[in-house]
Amino acid sequence: MVIAGSSAGASRRLTLRHAWRLAALAPLLAALAGCGSVGYYWQSVHGHLALMHAARPVNDLLADPAVAADLKARLALARGMRAFAVNDLALPDNASYHRYSDLKRRAAVWNVAAAPPDSLELRRWCFPVVGCVGYRGYYDEAEAKALAAQLERDEGLEVRMYGVPAYSTLGWLNWAGGDPLLSTFIRYPDGELARMIFHELAHQVVYVNDDTMFNESYATAVERLGVQRWLATQADDVARRDYAAFDARRRAFRELSRQTRSELEQVYAQKPALARDQTALYAMKDEAMARFRQRYAQLKSEWAAAGTPFNGFDAWVAGANNAFFGIQAAYDELVPGFEALFAQVGGDWPRFHAAVRDLSRLGKDERQARLSALAAGSTAKP
Incomplete structure (x- = not known):
């Protein structure tokens, strides 16, 4: 940061x-x-x-x-x-x-x-x-x-x-x-x-x-x-094994957060239509938050069943709100695009940093559009 x-x-x-x-x-x-x-x-x-x-x-x-x-x-x-x-x-x-x-x-x-x-x-x-x-x-x-x-x-x-x-x-x-x-x-x-x-x-x-x-x-x-x-x-x-175990849990939690973030964005997109019915909007928000916590509980059950119980995300989940999901978006949203760019330059680090500098000179919307297109292209490949 x-x-x-x-x-x-x-x-x-x-x-x-x-x-x-x-x-x-x-x-x-x-x-x-x-x-x-x-x-x-x-x-x-x-x-x-x-x-x-x-x-x-x-x-x-x-x-x-x-x-x-x-x-x-x-x-x-x-x-x-x-x-x-x-x-x-x-x-x-x-x-x-x-x-x-x-x-x-x-x-x-x-x-x-x-x-x-x-x-x-x-x-x-x-x-x-x-x-x-x-x-x-x-x-x-x-x-x-x-x-x-x-x-x-x-x-x-x-x-x-x-x-x-x-x-x-x-x-x-x-x-x-x-x-x-x-x-x-x-x-x-x-x-x-x-x-x-x-x-x-x-x-x-x-x-x-x-x-x-x-x-x-x-x-x-x-x-x-x-x-x-x-x-x-x-x-x-030992270091490889320990990191793989923790990173797998972190990626699962980030994916859960991304999924909930998408659901909340869909709820908030309905604000104009529900301008006179805030109760309905907040009810849908509460349902998305409840699903988030239920899915997290399921994740914890799966980790425990696999013999790797973990509760390191409990505090984040207990206090999850719009600010939490907004923070997560800042750290996660464009990562697939950058990873696709790294693959595109053949894993060459100097070329990767240079390509990112080139992106940084574009306008914000164009930067994000190019990274999204890179991520989509990577996902579409067999």
């Missing part, structure tokens, strides 16, 4: 020794934050600066006898994944992910997404440089909760707040040390760790203002295709 608009109190007091960093980062982080107010602007600077100040070079940590052996093992693995990303996936060879920060919290930022009760269209927040996105991020969980409550109370929106383990500064801060590895994801299973690194690095290759779905779907395609290659050439049998 890309961070766009974030605020938090500093996790540590800034010293004079780091004051120059604050001055140097201020203009760029102001753009990242969208600085709706002076306080919001400075809190954003403090939040990101604290994260960067906590970072130490991976090589230094690996040489430090005081660092725990299990953390060293994860850092060494991540270092290898970083090299693989450059050498095999044509992802940027820069300062990002060569340092590590222990954030001492469970998420890097907390995002808030919102949508009307009769639409999957996400509320958008617009910021300098990064354009408009369908979420707003906070370093401070309490501030994210406050915004979520305000949107529900004052605007009647359906809201989803969720912790995010990593974010990208799009390469703009590589001169200052780049995006670090974080404690929020460093202990993920091997395949998931690789997926995270590949996804966030992809945002530094192509990023289009005002098109969250294009950006996130491209990064999701990179992570999926990249992890496939990493697993095949770098991982052991």
Whole structure:
């Protein structure tokens, strides 16, 4: 994901020794934050600066006898994944992910997404440089909760707040040390760790203002295709088996979400005809949501029967609403088109990234139309 608009109190007091960093980062982080107010602007600077100040070079940590052996093992693995990303996936060879920060919290930022009760269209927040996105991020969980409550109370929106383990500064801060590895994801299973690194690095290759779905779907395609290659050439049998089991569940859940999203879109398309009968509209919505939960319960039963019980999606299902399905669309909707494009260029990573850059220069509607056509063509093949 890309961070766009974030605020938090500093996790540590800034010293004079780091004051120059604050001055140097201020203009760029102001753009990242969208600085709706002076306080919001400075809190954003403090939040990101604290994260960067906590970072130490991976090589230094690996040489430090005081660092725990299990953390060293994860850092060494991540270092290898970083090299693989450059050498095999044509992802940027820069300062990002060569340092590590222990954030001492469970998420890097907390995002808030919102949508009307009769639409999957996400509320958008617009910021300098990064354009408009369908979420707003906070370093401070309490501030994210406050915004979520305000949107529900004052605007009647359906809201989803969720912790995010990593974010990208799009390469703009590589001169200052780049995006670090974080404690929020460093202990993920091997395949998931690789997926995270590949996804966030992809945002530094192509990023289009005002098109969250294009950006996130491209990064999701990179992570999926990249992890496939990493697993095949770098991982052991245990890592391949564990990733295959988890990814199968994730894909099944995403397909269930996609199916429900389609059903809800069909319901909301009837708004003009049901303008005077909102009760009927919301009854159909409730039925679609009930089917979603029933199908999820069936999925869990199938996993349990197969000897692989799993409840990792329970919290998402319990809080599922229009904002949830809108978020899922941003990460999933265009992935088949990008995967078809990758196949079209023969699995050549430099050509794939170049082709995505070409798409990024088109208008939004034409980009999406071409990706949809690619996906449809791929599906139509025997």
